[in-house]
Amino acid sequence: MSVLVYTEINKGQVKKSSLECVNYAAHIAKQLNLPVVALVNNTSGAPLTDIGNAGASKILQANNQAALSDNAIASELIENAAKSENAKVIIFAFDTSGKAIAPRAAAKLKAGLVAGAIDYPVINGTSFEIKKNVFSGKASAVYTILSEVKVISLLPNSFKTVLASNSAQIVDFNPSLTTPLRIKIKEIKSNDSGETAPLPEAELVVSAGRGLKGPENWGIIEELAKSLGATTACSRPVADMHWRPHHEHVGQTGLAIRPNLYIAIGISGAIQHLAGVNGSKTIVVINNDKEAPFFKSADYGIVGDAFSIVPKLIEEIKKFKANQN
Amino acid sequence: MKILVAISNVPDTTSKIQFTENDTKFNSAGVTYIINPYDEWYALVRALELKETGAATQVTILHVGLTDSEATIRKGLALGADDAVRVDADSSDAFFVAEQIANYAKTNNYELIMLGKETINYNGSSVGAAVAGLLDYPFISLATKLDANGKTLTFEQDVDGGSQIIECDLPLVVSAAKGMAEQRIPNMRGIMAARTKPLTIVAPTAAQALTSIKSFSLNPGRTTCKMITEDNIAELVTLLHIEAKVI
Numbered sequence: 001m002s003v004l005v006y007t008e009i010n011k012g013q014v015k016k017s018s019l020e021c022v023n024y025a026a027h028i029a030k031q032l033n034l035p036v037v038a039l040v041n042n043t044s045g046a047p048l049t050d051i052g053n054a055g056a057s058k059i060l061q062a063n064n065q066a067a068l069s070d071n072a073i074a075s076e077l078i079e080n081a082a083k084s085e086n087a088k089v090i091i092f093a094f095d096t097s098g099k100a101i102a103p104r105a106a107a108k109l110k111a112g113l114v115a116g117a118i119d120y121p122v123i124n125g126t127s128f129e130i131k132k133n134v135f136s137g138k139a140s141a142v143y144t145i146l147s148e149v150k151v152i153s154l155l156p157n158s159f160k161t162v163l164a165s166n167s168a169q170i171v172d173f174n175p176s177l178t179t180p181l182r183i184k185i186k187e188i189k190s191n192d193s194g195e196t197a198p199l200p201e202a203e204l205v206v207s208a209g210r211g212l213k214g215p216e217n218w219g220i221i222e223e224l225a226k227s228l229g230a231t232t233a234c235s236r237p238v239a240d241m242h243w244r245p246h247h248e249h250v251g252q253t254g255l256a257i258r259p260n261l262y263i264a265i266g267i268s269g270a271i272q273h274l275a276g277v278n279g280s281k282t283i284v285v286i287n288n289d290k291e292a293p294f295f296k297s298a299d300y301g302i303v304g305d306a307f308s309i310v311p312k313l314i315e316e317i318k319k320f321k322a323n324q325n
Numbered sequence: 326m327k328i329l330v331a332i333s334n335v336p337d338t339t340s341k342i343q344f345t346e347n348d349t350k351f352n353s354a355g356v357t358y359i360i361n362p363y364d365e366w367y368a369l370v371r372a373l374e375l376k377e378t379g380a381a382t383q384v385t386i387l388h389v390g391l392t393d394s395e396a397t398i399r400k401g402l403a404l405g406a407d408d409a410v411r412v413d414a415d416s417s418d419a420f421f422v423a424e425q426i427a428n429y430a431k432t433n434n435y436e437l438i439m440l441g442k443e444t445i446n447y448n449g450s451s452v453g454a455a456v457a458g459l460l461d462y463p464f465i466s467l468a469t470k471l472d473a474n475g476k477t478l479t480f481e482q483d484v485d486g487g488s489q490i491i492e493c494d495l496p497l498v499v500s501a502a503k504g505m506a507e508q509r510i511p512n513m514r515g516i517m518a519a520r521t522k523p524l525t526i527v528a529p530t531a532a533q534a535l536t537s538i539k540s541f542s543l544n545p546g547r548t549t550c551k552m553i554t555e556d557n558i559a560e561l562v563t564l565l566h567i568e569a570k571v572i
Contacts, residue, residue, distance in 0.1 A: 010485060069491075071454070072463055094450075096485050100466040103451035104458035107423060112535030115419070115449040129539060134447055138342045141447075142539045182463040184492045186479075192486035200485070204572070228572065246504070247487070252338065252445070253362075253503040261571040271339055275445075282569040283547070284561070295550050300564060304555040312555070316562045320572070 002037045003029040004087035009043045016201045017093035017156040019054045025091045026055030039081045052168030060173035066181040071100040073179045078105045080175040094153040102153045111149035136275035157258045191247045196231045204230035205259045211266020215243035220310045227317040235267045251276035265306050269294025327383045328372045329435035331426050333361040333444045334394035344541040363441020366508040367501035373405045380473040389416040389425045402519035403511035414529035423455035424532035436495040442502045457498040469504030
């Protein structure tokens with residue numbers, strides 16, 4: 001028996017959300033007195049060391065290109081691992097690929113899934129309870145998983161990753177699969193500048209809205225982000241008017257993010273926007289309208305003109321960073 | 326090509342969220358219900374466009390729920406769907422709902438199954454991929470564009486770090502995200518026609534819920550916003566470092 005965790009690689013490194021999952025699996029495994037088995041595809045070397053250091057005692061190393069482009073094949077690979085390792089609990093990240101793969105694998109294994117868990121499960125004998133956000137972050141619900149095998153997908157940025165020295169046994173894992181490759185990738189469009197963390201994984205985010213008046217004014221937003229090492233985001237109207245690219249849009253219809261720090265500049269804080277950011281640990285709102293609803297959902301606020309406040313903030317951050325070094 | 330669009334009945338985005346019966350049930354008193362926006366604006370509207378261009382022959386709405394969701398189903402018919410089916414069962418477990426959709430689609434030969442990327446009440450993003458798994462169909466997630474050329478469909482979808490253009494043959498399941506279509510408002514003719522369009526009620530297929538909700542709680546909101554004056558921005562940086570510990 002085991003706790004199985006599905007991990008992924010991005011640009012040669014284990015995804016941050018995957019390391020969180022391995023840590024999380026290790027926590028559950030300790031309670032159940034079971035080993036942590038990690039499944040990883042298409043990598044070797046340093047990432048395997050990281051997965052071991054995050055708490056896996058065994059790593060199943062697959063080499064399957066088709067599973068990278070078709071989630072049905074990735075799912076079959078995991079179903080195989082779940083059976084061969086007699087997995088009692090299976091952990092995924094609740095990210096783009098985890099959302100496509102985890103429900104499929106769970107349905108195939110007839111295992112109950114809690115998608116977007118925010119806490120460790122409470123396990124008492126056969127009772128297995130786990131908490132997740134509902135109503136777009138306005139509430140949470142405690143779910144009971146009724147099946148024998150439990151599947152959990154973990155909301156990214158819910159836990160800090162801890163790495164400790166630990167070496168894992170590495171085993172080749174290439175079972176014969178029956179699912180044909182049916183999804184053909186014709187073109188990949190990257191919007192990854194490589195300079196900052198991708199938005200779903202970013203710990204610091206600087207976001208701006210219509211209050212900036214036009215795309216030509218984003219220089220100060222980018223400069224503020226750069227001074228902090230933050231990733232930039234925007235509100236829906238800004239993306240709809242093509243002032244900023246679609247992939248920067250956070251909110252109900254865009255990305256839901258939960259960074260440590262979210263700085264919102266010139267965004268009024270409509271309920272749909274809050275739905276995408278209210279999981280942030282700390283929220284700073286800068287707005288010239290003291291009645292802006294966003295102040296009710298913020299930790300720190302400054303009322304005033306962004307065009308005079310932001311340059312001052314950049315200056316103070318630079319001073320702070322200089323003192324830190 | 327026959328299209329099955331699965332819709333969910335959810336509280337309006339601006340609804341006050343409250344619970345009842347010792348925090349075990351959502352309190353629907355005074356709440357307006359709508360078609361889950363992702364199911365409506367993106368999946369259903371794109372399905373209707375495919376019918377208008379001749380790529381699809383029929384658009385059916387499928388809903389798993391009880392009698393109180395009929396107004397929501399009629400709205401979908403008013404937007405232009407040909408007919409609707411309600412599977413008469415409570416819809417709280419994603420796996421149970423997926424079993425119902427998969428069973429209906431298979432029995433009635435739907436080749437394209439469309440739904441939104443998530444519901445705004447449970448936010449699980451689970452039903453589409455589970456339906457695809459149960460039917461052994463491919464699953465296209467987070468599609469922002471969908472075009473049909475005979476049996477081959479082309480999609481653009483969001484992936485980590487960007488987007489990609491992919492091709493896949495029918496049958497398949499797709500989850501729709503922003504960009505696939507634009508919201509429509511039903512017109513008077515549509516609303517009148519919806520009253521007489523077929524709405525079939527079917528009994529659920531046998532399936533076991535694999536999860537249940539034990540209790541709900543409201544997430545604590547932020548209680549106080551500390552206001553900082555423009556001439557004292559250094560204080561904000563100190564607070565972020567010392568108090569919030571985020572920089």
